[in-house]
Amino acid sequence: MGLQVIKHPLVQHKLGLMRKSGISTKSFRELANELGTLLTYEATNDFVLESYSIESWNGESIQAQRLKGKKVTVIPILRAGIGMLDGVLDLIPSAKVSVVGLYRNEETLEPVSYFDKFVGDIDKRIAVVIDPMLATGGSMIATLDMLKEKGCKDIRVLVLVSAPEGVEAVLEKHPDVRIYTASLDSHLNEQGYIVPGLGDAGDKIFGTR
Numbered sequence: 421m422g423l424q425v426i427k428h429p430l431v432q433h434k435l436g437l438m439r440k441s442g443i444s445t446k447s448f449r450e451l452a453n454e455l456g457t458l459l460t461y462e463a464t465n466d467f468v469l470e471s472y473s474i475e476s477w478n479g480e481s482i483q484a485q486r487l488k489g490k491k492v493t494v495i496p497i498l499r500a501g502i503g504m505l506d507g508v509l510d511l512i513p514s515a516k517v518s519v520v521g522l523y524r525n526e527e528t529l530e531p532v533s534y535f536d537k538f539v540g541d542i543d544k545r546i547a548v549v550i551d552p553m554l555a556t557g558g559s560m561i562a563t564l565d566m567l568k569e570k571g572c573k574d575i576r577v578l579v580l581v582s583a584p585e586g587v588e589a590v591l592e593k594h595p596d597v598r599i600y601t602a603s604l605d606s607h608l609n610e611q612g613y614i615v616p617g618l619g620d621a622g623d624k625i626f627g628t629r
């Protein structure tokens with residue numbers, strides 16, 4: 421399905437604000453959620469509708485539209501994914517939340533799993549994975565492997581900033597997944613950080629830097 425870079429002016433403006441050095445935890449958190457909302461808007465534009473009858477304000481019976489079909493589970497990758505969660509739930513308030521806990525080993529850059537909790541009917545839901553950063557792709561691939569093992573078929577990934585190396589790795593292993601991102605950045609540095617990137621998104625959201 422591939423990669424979609426969301427070029428919307430509001431997305432690009434907010435991402436620019438997030439890249440500034442010295443940004444406060446409060447501002448970084450607010451912008452991560454706002455971008456979570458905007459990426460959700462784009463990633464749901466093919467959701468299926470059905471018509472149904474309602475009685476309108478003047479007593480007439482009219483046709484309205486409502487969402488039909490599969491429900492959603494949102495999967496934040498801990499910790500940093502939590503920073504986008506409220507923004508996503510603003511648009512899909514009835515979504516169930518599954519959680520994947522992973523951190524990246526600083527030397528090997530390999531993902532280390534420490535927690536997961538999935539909703540029971542996850543195989544019947546559209547899965548929306550959220551994480552601000554897609555760097556080597558290791559954390560995302562590990563998450564997608566878990567979701568596929570649980571039977572997920574329709575999986576969408578929302579990331580604020582992605583690196584070409586990570587996107588290529590994810591799509592090579594999981595070509596059926598759709599990735600929505602605010603930016604495809606230049607490259608990874610020697611420590612595996614995205615350039616120009618955002619720095620350590622988890623630390624900035626939780627104030628641990």
Ligand SMILES: O=P(O)(O)OC[C@H]1O[C@H](OP(=O)(O)OP(=O)(O)O)[C@H](O)[C@@H]1O
Binds near residue numbers: 524525552612620
């Ligand atoms: O594509 P990758 O090379 O796997 O790197 C990306 C991962 O690294 C960051 O998490 P981190 O390990 O810093 O954990 P945190 O969210 O707890 O800070 C980020 O939020 C992604 O989950």
Ligand SMILES: O=c1cc[nH]c(=O)[nH]1
Binds near residue numbers: 620
């Ligand atoms: O640039 C990066 C890479 C991984 N994790 C981050 O938080 N930032």
Ligand SMILES: [Mg+2]
Binds near residue numbers: 500620
């Ligand atoms: Mg981190």
